[in-house]
Amino acid sequence: MTKADAPKTPLSDFLHSGFPPATKLSEEAIAGPKRFFNRELSWLGFNWRVLEEAENPRVPLLERLRFLSISATNLDEFYTVRVAGLRELVREDVTTPAADGLLPAEQLKLINQNARALMARQQSTFNSLMGLMREKGITIARRSDLTDEDKAHLDHVFLTQVFPVLSPLAIDPAHPFPFIPNTGFSLALQLERASDGQKLKALLPIPHQINRFVRLPAPEGQARFLTLEDLLLEHLTSLFPGYIEKGNCAFRILRDSDLEVEDEAEDLVREFETALKRRKRGEVVRMKITAGAPGVLMQMIKRELRVTDDEIVEVEGMIGMADLRELVLKDRHDLLWPNFSPRVPERVQDHEGDMFAAIRQKDMLLHHPYETFDMVVRFLHQAARDPNVVAIKQTLYRTSHDSPIVKALCEAAEDGKSVTALVELKARFDEAANIRQSRRLERAGAHVTYGFINYKTHAKISTVVRREGDELVTYTHYGTGNYHHITARIYTDLSFFTCDAALGRDATKVFNYLSGYAEPQGLENLAISPLNQKSTLIKRIMREAEMAREGKPAEIWAKMNSLVEPDVIDALYKASQDGVKISLVVRGICGLRPGIKGLSENIRVKSIVGRFLEHSRIVCFGNGHGLPSKKAKVFMSSADWMGRNLNRRVETLVEIKNATVKAQIVNQIMAANLADVAQSWVMGPDGGFARADLSTLDHPFNCHRFFMENPSLSGRGSAGASDVPKLAHSPEERTDLD
Incomplete structure (x- = not known):
């Protein structure tokens, strides 16, 4: 989803005092798979939100670069695991649909369209950030920019830090194409011998052990870099003496990185060591290559790596953006988040x-x-x-x-x-x-x-x-x-x-x-997956629905990373239909569609993406008293609401009974998350996310800043708790904050 595609629902409609107007869907859609949003597309939507932080002028410049690097790393992992799995299903002719009804092949097509748009946006974001960084004295130089001083410096770096670990490889019948590991980055070269014009194709794998960016001499207060691939191209004569370069391209591959382990493995450690070796040799699922690569090199790489056109992404710009984290310079405090020291309770x-x-x-x-x-x-x-x-x-x-x-x-x-x-x-x-x-x-x-x-x-x-x-x-x-x-x-x-x-x-x-x-x-305060955590959650959700049917206050607040488990989503839909007000903070994947008339009009979903990565899992039930309330049922968990966490993992759901700890979770942590505007995105019925126009707000509440500045209830007393903006609480509930 691009910015232009995002729904324009006003964020004010989603404050705790009211829920947005419901959207109508057909009865067939409500009862069928379209009541769920696709997991893979939802994950891509999360990574769009991460990338948007790289474009956010309120974020310090080098932190924006870090967000760009994170979005690239996230996408790499998505391809090596999720896309790899879908490709395997297609290859095996598996036609079992996802919860939303999409077949594996249909999901791959939509993923490919969305991910290519995302990668294009990463490139444009990178170009914008490079322009801003130049204004701050940080540049990535081109080979044509190098001075004699630069070249002398690079000669020393090449000979002492790079040359000893390189393995230049000729590609011919006597020298077959080498194995390139997952995330492997290489230069492909078209060479010609100066003495007789003999042609040679060669490969220069770029070792992971060497930094991607080489620092150049620069005036005080400035930082100049050259990419490692440009350093290698600058020193090709040292690697291939007597040859002239006639063409080159860079390429980077991702391989299937999911593990398969024998069910009856007698020695689990040895089995995993073997499986890790298999992972390194997984099939290529995506290859990025320099746009306009020489045809002879492109054909060689495609043939040897067995990649198809739909697995190739031609890049005009930076390949391997995950490496941009190297340019987040620790000594440029003016371009980073202000220092923060965690408190000792x-x-x-x-x-x-x-x-x-x-x-x-x-x-x-x-x-x-x-x-x-x-x-x-x-x-x-x-x-x-x-x-x-x-x-x-x-x-x-x-x-x-x-x-x-x-x-x-x-x-x-x-x-x-x-x-x-x-x-x-x-x-x-x-x-x-x-x-x-x-x-x-x-x-x-x-x-x-x-x-x-x-x-x-x-x-x-x-x-x-x-x-x-x-x-x-x-x-x-x-x-x-x-x-x-x-x-x-x-x-x-x-x-x-x-x-x-x-x-x-x-x-x-x-x-x-x-x-x-x-x-x-006889567990006393604990439910665990895969035994009873899912049934406990559904039972509590249904109990809240019963409260609503009896005319009592009924409310659920929950926070997690991902929500896709169909039975839990259906339980939330049923509770919404019975009148339970449900407020969800879901950082990443969300398969639930909020705000649909007759299905989920009492459910709102928001995602917080900011300085810190939201990771805690919390669920609060009003228990007949609304929220916040001293009589609420409050739980913390290691599990997201996903099939794997609730059915195929050992996870905990701990009930919190201590009054002070309950107050900290409900009145402070959850209240602040629900009140956040500065870092929040609100989900619409179509699965898209919108954020507030912060330029129109005087002091948009930022829950991360709030937690950094206010001591928690785990210390002494209730300092800080009453400072959570009241928009997180309805008027009749605010007395519980005192």
Whole structure:
């Protein structure tokens, strides 16, 4: 969807005090698959919104460049997984339609049209940003711009940093076309020997290990760069002595990167190591190539890589825009977001950094990145060094290369504590890293398990069992995000700490389920996928509908990354028809169509795209009292409302009963998300998104700025909560904020 296609519904119509006028659809459409919006097109719509942030003049210039890089990275992953999967369905003549009724071949056609428009827009955005960056003293030079000083500098860089890792390859019967890995970037060359005019085709793979942009000498306060491919073209005579270049082009490929693992794999680690090797050799699903490439080179590449015309994108401009992240210069503070330092919760400071003492005082909810993820790390490091701690259990879905979480677990195991780590090998694109971490944990003496072959373990749980007097007390951490200290700086997530015995028992039963396959019985405050989370959500939605039919206030607020599970969507439609007011914050994919008369006129959907990546999953039910309310039913979860999360993963849905934590989630976090205007897009019945014209608003509320500037309720008291704009609350509900 382009800007011109976006619906022009006024954003004011979507404020909490009122819902937009409903759009009519035929009875057949309401009852049939057209009541759903296509998942793949919805994802592309999200990436359009990311790209729009690269065009947003309110965003600092280099952050706009970062958004452009993110949109390119997102699209690469979309092709290597989702598009690759659809191509496989078409190849196998699978004609099962998606929830919205589109066949795999029909989806591929629409994706191709949309994605090509998106890639064209990325190029125009890149050109605009380059013009703005030149005004700020940051340029990408052309070869024709190089001075003698530049060339002398580049000679040194080439010989010392580039030449040793290059492998120039002649292509002839004695030198077959080499294998090029996923995201592989190469130069194809048409050469002629100076001595006798002998023709030669050659390939120059560009190693991932070298930065894409080479810095050039520049006056103070300026930054000049040359692309690596131009550096190589400048030094071809060193790579192919005696040859003259007659033509060249650059190309970059994406391969099918989905993993297949044998169901009866006896050694899961070895099976995944084998599968990772297969991934590197997946079929090409897309190739970008320089527009106007010499015909002889184009034909060679097409033939050797077995790519068809519809898999080729000819590019006039930059290939491999994901690499633009290298140009987000850390020393240009004037072109970046203002520095932000996450807070250490006041209650932890009151207890001089003792996490166990802070948790014993009262349940504690941290809202990352506004409150530092270091508290989660501290929780585990403190446990590792505490002589009273006897056992630690931990799930690991995604971790960083030098994970302080893994380091703490290793330290605890080496100290003789019982440490159990559930490592999810099937975390897409982190499989290899997780294999390394599992081996590291095993060497330290931890018990490492891998959960289920058929289910991914996506739940975020950590338990610490501590001897206190004559008792063993379980301290539990439930999260909505990964135990990844780097992504925690930019992902908005929740961390819930408690020593409530019931929540500790629930967590222990989940770990026993993961290690011993024994289904947990008698969970007290927890629902889990794939057993009962979906049925619990639908039951709560239907209970809210019952409240509406009885004439009681009925309302649902929910926040997630994706919403596509058909049964849950149908439950929301039914609740809307019964009069439940439903407000959804869905960052990415949304298969629900809001604002359709007789189906979803009581549902509104918004997406927030801004400085931080919205990642937390929350759902609040008015429970007969509307929202916000002290009597609401409030849950946090690791799961999006997707088939994979609710049916094919181990996920948690934790009920929050502590009054302070409930107030923080409902009155502060959810209220601010619903009140946000500055970073919000509102979904229309056609699946398109519109944003407010911010130039017409004096002070558009920005929830990210609000959370950075206001302490949360997890500290001391209710500071900040009452500052959420009242437009998030109807007049009769505002007294609950006091």
